[in-house]
Amino acid sequence: MKRPIYLDYHATTPADPRVVEAMLPYFTEHFGNPASRAHAFGWVARDAVEAARAQVAALIGAAARDVYFTSGATESNNIALRGAARALSARGRHIVTVVTEHPSVLETCRHLQDSGFVVDVLPVERSGLVDLARLEATLRPDTILVSVMAANNEIGVLQPLDRLGAIAAARGIVLHTDASQAIGKVPFDVSRTGTTLVSFTAHKMFGPKGIGALHVRRRSVELPPLVFGGGQERGLRSGTLNVPAIVGFGRAAEIAHQELVQEGARLARLRDRLLEGLLAAIPGLHVNGTMAERLPHNLNVSFEGVEGEALTTAIDDIAVSSGAACGTGTATPSPILRALGVDPELALASVRFGLGRWTAAEEIEYVIEKMSRVVAGLRRVRAAV
Numbered sequence: 001m002k003r004p005i006y007l008d009y010h011a012t013t014p015a016d017p018r019v020v021e022a023m024l025p026y027f028t029e030h031f032g033n034p035a036s037r038a039h040a041f042g043w044v045a046r047d048a049v050e051a052a053r054a055q056v057a058a059l060i061g062a063a064a065r066d067v068y069f070t071s072g073a074t075e076s077n078n079i080a081l082r083g084a085a086r087a088l089s090a091r092g093r094h095i096v097t098v099v100t101e102h103p104s105v106l107e108t109c110r111h112l113q114d115s116g117f118v119v120d121v122l123p124v125e126r127s128g129l130v131d132l133a134r135l136e137a138t139l140r141p142d143t144i145l146v147s148v149m150a151a152n153n154e155i156g157v158l159q160p161l162d163r164l165g166a167i168a169a170a171r172g173i174v175l176h177t178d179a180s181q182a183i184g185k186v187p188f189d190v191s192r193t194g195t196t197l198v199s200f201t202a203h204k205m206f207g208p209k210g211i212g213a214l215h216v217r218r219r220s221v222e223l224p225p226l227v228f229g230g231g232q233e234r235g236l237r238s239g240t241l242n243v244p245a246i247v248g249f250g251r252a253a254e255i256a257h258q259e260l261v262q263e264g265a266r267l268a269r270l271r272d273r274l275l276e277g278l279l280a281a282i283p284g285l286h287v288n289g290t291m292a293e294r295l296p297h298n299l300n301v302s303f304e305g306v307e308g309e310a311l312t313t314a315i316d317d318i319a320v321s322s323g324a325a326c327g328t329g330t331a332t333p334s335p336i337l338r339a340l341g342v343d344p345e346l347a348l349a350s351v352r353f354g355l356g357r358w359t360a361a362e363e364i365e366y367v368i369e370k371m372s373r374v375v376a377g378l379r380r381v382r383a384a385v
């Protein structure tokens with residue numbers, strides 16, 4: 001068994017070797033600029049980009065022409081939220097989002113607030129889910145945009161997008177979703193989600209870093225660009241296309257599309273075994289977020305009676321994220337766990353496990369055994385002082 005064991009697949013994933021293999025010729029032999037219309041180098045690159053666009057679109061049940069390539073989900077979220085806000089500002093200036101969103105949504109909303117929009121940030125239930133009645137009550141005649149993520153990056157909970165979509169559609173409100181953690185992991189079909197704008201990224205689904213996409217439902221909203229130039233991506237996002245990364249994203253989407261159901265079931269079994277093993281060995285274990293509506297490869301737990309920093313230091317051969325948002329100096333508890341109402345000390349003593357394509361059963365057994373040993377040891381030390 002190779003150590004450290006990587007269980008931080010929500011932070012990023014390695015590129016699948018099949019993805020890298022598909023990319024390689026586009027660095028060298030097929031290096032053309034897809035905007036070169038006059039020769040075969042350009043045509044080859046352009047064909048590759050359009051094939052990848054079709055692969056990415058197929059993964060989410062979309063038409064290829066509604067998928068725009070960006071540098072990742074952060075940029076997609078910026079284009080979507082800032083673009084929709086500007087495009088719809090004549091109709092209203094009220095925006096609704098949720099406290100557990102990714103910083104690339106929350107900070108963008110804060111920026112919009114500074115530019116004269118009114119932003120309501122909804123709380124979540126103890127489960128991590130939004131209360132739809134509360135959301136409906138927050139909507140106003142001048143609400144133009146609602147942004148709710150598909151799956152949370154820390155606790156993996158899945159928001160009820162289909163119902164949110166129905167609520168938004170009934171009022172003519174644009175629904176944006178950051179689906180970075182969901183797409184490629186659980187079935188996601190834009191013909192069912194009721195979303196207007198969907199952001200996602202390749203490096204969370206075994207593709208390369210620095211490439212993502214935005215799905216824009218046709219005839220929904222006319223997004224103005226943030227970056228001007230050569231008019232690539234039909235004017236929405238100028239700049240020479242990153243052809244190797246786009247090819248890799250396409251291949252990653254194709255693999256996910258083929259393997260998602262089976263792989264999801266395999267990971268859910270491993271994740272459930274991890275939870276069962278930890279519960280059996282460690283008293284005072286708390287699960288953060290509902291297990292009922294959740295990504296199959298996520299587990300987030302807190303340990304009573306241990307100190308967060310000592311815990312992360314002790315689990316040195318398992319790569320996971322902790323519930324401490326490490327800025328400068330002292331650790332602060334994760335805002336997402338705090339939003340669920342988790343006690344600050346418990347939030348600091350929490351671990352996010354993200355399983356993935358190369359997670360093996362023997363690794364899960366090792367993690368159960370190691371976590372039990374570490375937590376028991378830390379509690380003994382604490383009891384002795």
Ligand SMILES: *Cc1c(COP(=O)(O)O)cnc(C)c1O
Pocket residue numbers: 010011071072073074075102104149151152153178179180181200201202203204210211212
């Ligand atoms: C990783 C992630 C992002 C950022 O994606 P990048 O492609 O790294 O910019 C945004 N939202 C969520 C939910 C994420 O997990």
